[in-house]
Amino acid sequence: MKATEHRIPKDFDKSFTVFREVGAYFPCPWHYHPEYELVLVTRSTGRRMVGDHIGYFGEEDLVFMAPRLPHVWVNDAPYLNGETGHQADAIVIHFMEDFLGEAFNAVPEMEMMKTAFQLAKHGMEIKGNTRSRINAIMKKMPDMNGMQRLSALFSIFDLLAATTEYELLASPAFVENVQLTTSNRFGIITDYIMRNFDRDIPLTEIAGVANMAVTTFCNYFKEHQRVTFIEYLNSVRVGHACKLLSEKDHNIAEIAYECGFNNLANFNRQFKKLKGMTPSEYKRTLVL
Incomplete structure (x- = not known):
């Protein structure tokens, strides 16, 4: 097995x-x-x-x-x-x-x-x-x-x-x-995400990076990462947003676009889903 x-x-x-x-x-x-x-x-x-x-x-x-x-x-x-x-x-x-x-x-x-x-x-x-x-x-x-x-x-x-x-x-x-042989496919996929998460990454594009059909890629990614590609991408973006909120004096809208979200409402929604609070609330916790 x-x-x-x-x-x-x-x-x-x-x-x-x-x-x-x-x-x-x-x-x-x-x-x-x-x-x-x-x-x-x-x-x-x-x-x-x-x-x-x-x-x-x-x-x-x-x-x-x-x-x-x-x-x-x-x-x-x-x-x-x-x-x-x-x-x-x-x-x-x-x-x-x-x-x-x-x-x-x-x-x-x-x-x-x-x-x-x-x-x-x-x-x-x-x-x-x-x-x-x-x-x-x-x-x-x-x-x-x-x-x-x-x-x-x-x-x-x-x-x-x-x-x-x-x-x-x-x-x-x-x-x-025990000898576990692993493909470098994960490394290729995650490296590509980390280099490009600040822009839109269509499924056709990331599936091509993995040399897979879109449906095959989606099933493969969910099986191994336990989340969908979009859920993983959003978690990377929100994580980077947390870093920027702690380091930069940019406003929240600027950070949203810098992290790859195409609108502020979606950024706020995904941030609250993952962090349990809005970006503004998170930023306030950093100065307490």
């Missing part, structure tokens, strides 16, 4: 990502990605496969995984068939190893965490009191501001670095021998 590479869009104003996975079931196929990942299931049951390990998950299940380790969470039939009366729910943290700069991992305080990073290559099912304490922190993180989230992540690092309450999942043989 070939694993697919997934990329989660990251905001310009955040060094790592915290999000809730909410739906009738968890939609991701067998996949991997370049980030470390913590997955806390708050509601659902089913089977999870991490490397060559197959186990079962329920509420409060917590797993820590290193980059490029293939995994999938498969909900039980009542969730897949819409028979539970409630949605599956999980909280997920993604971060790159150098998310605070290459020098960060070299500081003495990170020495103990390096062991957890090595163990995470197998996937770690966190158990006991450590799990309870980390889960309590993670449940609050979606509603935290930036500095609070960063402080919370450091608290989680401290718990992971010291714990002996875990089970390793993927076998040593799997970790040693």
Whole structure:
């Protein structure tokens, strides 16, 4: 079974990502990605496969995984068939190893965490009191501001670095021998978006960059990025707008057009959809 590479869009104003996975079931196929990942299931049951390990998950299940380790969470039939009366729910943290700069991992305080990073290559099912304490922190993180989230992540690092309450999942043989061959197509697509997001990018154009038909490209992009091309493009534009709002004294209309939005109303609508506030409200938070 070939694993697919997934990329989660990251905001310009955040060094790592915290999000809730909410739906009738968890939609991701067998996949991997370049980030470390913590997955806390708050509601659902089913089977999870991490490397060559197959186990079962329920509420409060917590797993820590290193980059490029293939995994999938498969909900039980009542969730897949819409028979539970409630949605599956999980909280997920993604971060790159150098998310605070290459020098960060070299500081003495990170020495103990390096062991957890090595163990995470197998996937770690966190158990006991450590799990309870980390889960309590993670449940609050979606509603935290930036500095609070960063402080919370450091608290989680401290718990992971010291714990002996875990089970390793993927076998040593799997970790040693896994070979994941990935296309550079994602790199080509994302590089093109980052160079051209400040103007209109028709689907025919970006599909041509990927050397695909439009329908094939749309399906491919949604499968791997978990959002549509337009949703991803808007997230990049809004992220850049946040950067400009914090750095420049331009008015909001100027920033909207500089980020590729063709009218101010659409900019305000997409910004509020992604940030939960208008650009003007966001700008005011920067001076508080």
